[in-house]
Amino acid sequence: MTVAPPAPTLDLSDLRAACTGTVAGPGDPRYDELRAPWNASVDQRPAAVVEPAGAQDVSRALLAARAAGLRVAVQGTGHAAQCLGDLSGTLLLRTSALTGVEIDPVARIARANAGALWQDVVPAAAAHGLAPLAGSSPDVGVVGYTLGGGIGYLARRHGLACNHVTAIELVTPDGAVRRADAEHETELFWALRGGSGQFGVVTAVEFRLEPVAELYAGAMFWPWEQSAEVLETWRALTADAPDGLTSMARLLQLPPFPEVPEPLRGRAWVNVQLAFLGDEPAGSQLVAGLRALRPTLDVVGPMPIEGLLRLHGDPEGPTPGLTDHALLDVLPGEALDALLSVAGPGTGSPLVNVELRHLGGALGRRTEDAGALATLDAAYALHTVGIPAGPEAAGAIMERSAALRAALAPYSSERRYLNFAGGPVASRDAFSPADEDRLSRLRAAADPDGLMHCGYRAA
Ligand SMILES: Cc1cc2nc3c(=O)[nH]c(=O)nc-3n(C[C@H](O)[C@H](O)[C@H](O)COP(=O)(O)OP(=O)(O)OC[C@H]3O[C@@H](n4cnc5c(N)ncnc54)[C@H](O)[C@@H]3O)c2cc1C
Structure with missing residues (x-):
């Protein structure tokens, strides 16, 4: 009878002695702080966390993880923690101390x-x-x-x-x-x-x-009962928009949280956001159709570059979120009808944000020197967010997101975009077959033991 050798374990005191940064295992004072991701709906419990102070710490942590038979996951903030799944058997590297x-x-x-x-x-x-x-x-x-x-x-x-x-x-x-x-x-x-x-x-x-010499940008809000006409007017704007105009339309059901500014707090809205690289006369001409719909709040105008940083109003600091997405090849009027019939006014949708981003332009043009994700081959991206108050609410959010994806399936592509994913993405769904082939050969050469664990699953 052969006896299996004992499973290797990670010796935290050795790693601590080798690293300048923090090494924390379960029960250590900083373990809970360092394992907590921005996406507070994910309760990740890695075997240990290293907060490296520099590249040497990273190197030592990788070698120690390999010797102990652990995988390695990296997070800056944990905004995409939902893509990693179970982290037991994983050494988590939190890069938060590598600022600058x-x-x-x-x-x-x-x-x-x-x-x-x-x-x-x-x-x-x-x-x-x-x-x-x-x-x-x-x-x-x-x-x-x-x-x-x-x-x-x-x-x-x-x-x-x-x-x-x-x-x-x-x-x-x-x-x-x-x-x-x-x-x-x-x-x-x-x-x-x-x-x-x-x-x-x-x-x-x-x-x-x-x-950026000139920027005309901002947001307009209407009561969400006006969703159909606003979405249709935005769709018409995107149909022949110049590349200098990037925009999105959103159905928002904003929670009554104090951090949501008045008069938006606790109410449902249809919202258009845009940034136009051009002057005010040209910009105001582009948004004239939207303005004719008499927004309740109109903060579109000349804007400094920094204004784009908080235009979307995303929550800052840890927030629970369940997200989903689809990439759309086309957006005919029927697609908007389908979207509204699942997630619009009167549907009881639990989604706080249903967002359509206009893609195309330079996103669809491959340049000679591009990387593995050379283009995002879709006309629009659908991105949804729900804030789960508990397991029941989480189920309702997932069901509604799936129903919305199904309703938009006739207009959607098979491709996935990792940054908007609500879970792990199969690599073959994100890249062309030729690029995936090249990636998998490189993966096999660079990481033959599958040490690195990230949001992509090998195809
Ligand atoms: C509120 C919000 C707004 C967003 N807005 C946009 C947007 O406008 N456009 C867009 O494209 N995406 C957007 N995203 C998606 C976001 O870009 C992804 O979630 C991204 O992965 C977050 O990076 P992070 O480092 O903050 O998150 P993390 O969860 O820390 O990292 C995500 C992944 O990136 C990899 N990674 C991170 N750091 C390293 C590293 N040092 N070395 C190697 N790999 C690393 C890892 O695989 C990790 O799993 C948004 C997400 C949220 C939650």
């Missing part, structure tokens, strides 16, 4: 360490009249957002944030510290831009900033 942002206004390049948030980059770049391709939320992590793609208010003009990246510093699963850019580690550089956390732990990212 540098702006080079002459080269128009920003460098963000792995713990940086968009609220650290946007004002620093805006001071020089420059803008990153940030998303809608100030406290989303720059690295997690960018590695997954990244669509923000400048997306139709400038494309996915991952394709503005010029260099990435990381520690690969073998513990080596590397720098990937257009001249070095070129396959890795390609794979990381869209491939998210599959290829190692990123410690810093560098990316191009865009000059």
